[in-house]
Amino acid sequence: MPEKNKTINKHLIEEKFNSITHSIGAGMSIAGLIFLIVLTRMNSGGVLRYVSFSLYGAFQIMLYLSSSLTHLFTDYPKIHAPLRVVDQASVYLLIAGTYTPISLIALPDPWGWWVFGIIWGIAFAGILMKTVFLRGRNIASDLLYLPMGWLIIVAFKPLREVSPPGFIMWTILGGGLYTGGIVFYLWKKLPFSHVLWHLFVLAGGISFFLGFAFYLT
Template sequence: MEERLNAVTHGIGTAMAVGGLVVLIAAAQLYGTVWHLVSFSIYGVSLVLLYLASTLYHSFTDEKLKYIFKIADHAAIYLLIAGTYTPFTLVVLHGALGWTVFGVIWGLALVGIFYKIFYAGRFKILSTICYLIMGWLMVICIKPLILILPTMGIGWLLAGGLLYTVGAGVYLWRRLPYNHAVWHIFVLAGSICHFVAVFFYILPIPISS
């Protein structure tokens, strides 16, 4: 029963992510620069990959297929973290700081993916801590972000981070009934917050008077 809930929750996330990717690309082409288009595409694709990998992992019963998609699911978390950083580093921060953070976070993501390929299912607590550290590295850029992004944009960004963090705690709380499905809901909520931050506060959409 729980695996069905896990598959359904992130199946919904997959559909939302695909729709979000289409909207991001279309809006970036209409209102943004080439950097909006590139970074939004990377971010949107990382969303789709995460939710699709998770849905497939929780859908299959064959042990070999399940193991393959388990690796993909866990590796995709690193992709989403780095993908979420991308619009903020290449569009909002840009310059030396933006490219430095971009390089560091994608370097860490590649290391994490390599680790997941060879050590899938091991060191769960350590892996969760690594996800959280990567996610909250953005605080080193909080001052320039506050100067550039509207207050509400910062609010949505932080709200997403907090939802992911609380969700990680739920994920580790093994005694909580349906903890994995509840964690999925927190991940969905965090993704929605970050999507709002990216779409409404990084893209310069003109407002009709």
């Protein structure tokens, strides 16, 4: 088989695995959202809990679904291009959505509302850069992901003071897994590096979900 054909086949196989991993993530996210809502109802949670978990779950589903479809239609440029933009914008929404239960449920006032406003402000700015001003992948908008993810550092002291150690552990583990996965996201020459990145994202998402399910519902 010519080398070019081998490369194409390898690419298609990797893209198939990329799509499968985040299809699994989408299914898990749907089940997880239902589980959080049921737990909240069983524990007679207030409106903020329902809203927080709904935003978190919806944007997690959106990210995994758009990512899965982006990789599925990688050889169909007219379909792939808009899906790619949605996929990249969904990263901002996932980060802000994950911060929503932390800021509105876990953090005390006024810290919670400050973090909530800042994280969503950055998310909307990033989405505008991705979709309107800079279009698609670019360093300026990509650089926002990491500081967004670790914004909690500015409110870590009040979070630690009011949260159980278990919740802190799952939160740090989730952030660490997301951050650690970036190594594989950038390591383009490593075979199946993007699949490994997806697995780190799944593991990070599971960590945050467990923290929410055990301690915030």
